[in-house]
Amino acid sequence: MHTQISFPSLISRRSVVRQLSIATAGALVAPRVLSLMSNDAHAALLGDQSRDVLNFALTLERLESGFYAQAVKTDGLIPPEHQDAFSRIAKNEALHVTLLGTVLLGQIDQKTEFDYMAGGRFPDVFSNFQTFLSVAQTFEDTGVRAYKGQAPNLMPNKLLLTVALKIHSVEARHAAQIRRIRGEKAWITGSSRGSLSGNSQASYDGDDSMEQGGVNLSGLKGVPNSAIGEAFDEPLTKEQVLAIVQPFIKNG
């Protein structure tokens, strides 16, 4: 029910607008129009399903953004030759958070707190570059599959669907970049987690499908079977993704 949603305070709306203006230089038009739009209109515009998807995406983006923000300010973690790359990734994720938060405005669910050591699974995540990379790769590959799984739920709103797709492919670029820094192929072969620990396997399970759209591609002439699995990234359901990120959620 859209009518049950409380109005955001004017202050928080202003602050979101200010963030947006800083984040997206061309969005000069946004503050005025947001102030003209009633919250009811905004809720109706989003719809319950889109709101849920965007909140789910926002949680994942906050997970990533907080992770990279902490990493880039941790002295000695990221070697000089990779600092530009991670600054850029950190900036991208922060913009995704700002963007989704702005689109959601007063419709944001309660904010989740994160534990990047995942209850002791990755105790040296901010002191050992390889551990940091492992968690980063898992977040990115999972993020790609998570957005993909939600795309059909955004079909009623073509704008939001396109926004999600524009983010989705950037997450895939991040994933590729981080995988290469780790010495892995940029694409996922079968359901292999490569050199990652077993803690990350759930992010790769089911990525080895040989059948697409009812077409069995196994044994396709001229290419190795490994290329068939690599050529398609498979979606994950919201439940699968939440199970994967659960160890990173405080009091989860």
Place this chain on the structure above:
Amino acid sequence: MNTSDPQSVIPQSGNGAGQSRRRFLQTSGLVTLAAMVAGCTTLRSAKTTGQGAAAEEGMIDLGTGDIGILNYALALEGLEAEFYTKVMNRPYAGMTADEKQVLTDIRDHEIVHREFLRRALGRDAIAPLTYDFSSVDFANRESVLKTAMTFEDLGVSAYNGAGKLLADPANLTTAGKIVSVEARHAEVIRELIAPGTEEYSSYGLDPARGPAHILSVANPYFGSKISARQWSEDKEEATNY
């Protein structure tokens, strides 16, 4: 595979009482959100006079609806597959082992995409295309990699732009499975060209482009040019955010 009614792809004027509110939301809400998301892109009216509506003799028409969009994907995947096949048939001098592995993998992925789409479309698939790579110097690393970057970024923005034109959720999911692999390709190619300087987007968003832009970039590489003239202007306009 489901084949959808082409009409359902096109946003039609709604019926009944919700119409005026929806119209309001579309004009004041969606357009504004679109402007926000675009960041710096001015909403552009896509009056494709002379391009969309004109008769296009000798061009290969993609058809309409999901079939048309999947044929669009098939054309672009076919272009990429052919390109990388030529690249690996005669590798440029000094191609490193890493580059060989990357370009071979990408070639194979594009072949898989092409063959998948051709089989999925079955008798609805467009005929095999002819290509024109006369602008590419396959002996030159820079020429090859820059062309690869053009194709991969083009593919990403084409799938991103086509997503919302698809009527069948299964087709959207399938396109999503492919586009992220294209984005992985795009990233690696950029890395090979200039390690550590992958500045793909200022706002953390990849572009989403409509067929007029995509085909204007891709058509020089096709022998017989591709036409999406049956796609409505509505679709094209809505893609330009």
